Amino acid sequence: MMTLVKDAKWDTDDILEIEGVLWKIVKTFNFDHEGHECDIITLMNFSGDTREVYTYDEGTTFLEE
Numbered sequence: 001m002m003t004l005v006k007d008a009k010w011d012t013d014d015i016l017e018i019e020g021v022l023w024k025i026v027k028t029f030n031f032d033h034e035g036h037e038c039d040i041i042t043l044m045n046f047s048g049d050t051r052e053v054y055t056y057d058e059g060t061t062f063l064e065e
Contacts, residue, residue, distance in 0.1 A: 005053055005062040016053075018062075021045055 023043035031038045053062040
């Protein structure tokens with residue numbers, strides 16, 4: 001089930017701040033199927049933890065599993 005990532009905002013071009021933690025974008029993948037677009041973004045914080053978030057609106061909101 002996908003859940004909304006709360007309190008997410010862009011810090012710089014390749015840094016996303018989620019709940020006060022800085023996450024660096026390490027990989028992106030764009031999926032386009034019949035006009036429906038999804039960006040899959042793999043993030044890593046400075047402790048080495050990773051997470052994957054999804055956006056269907058070019059980075060306005062983010063979802064994760």
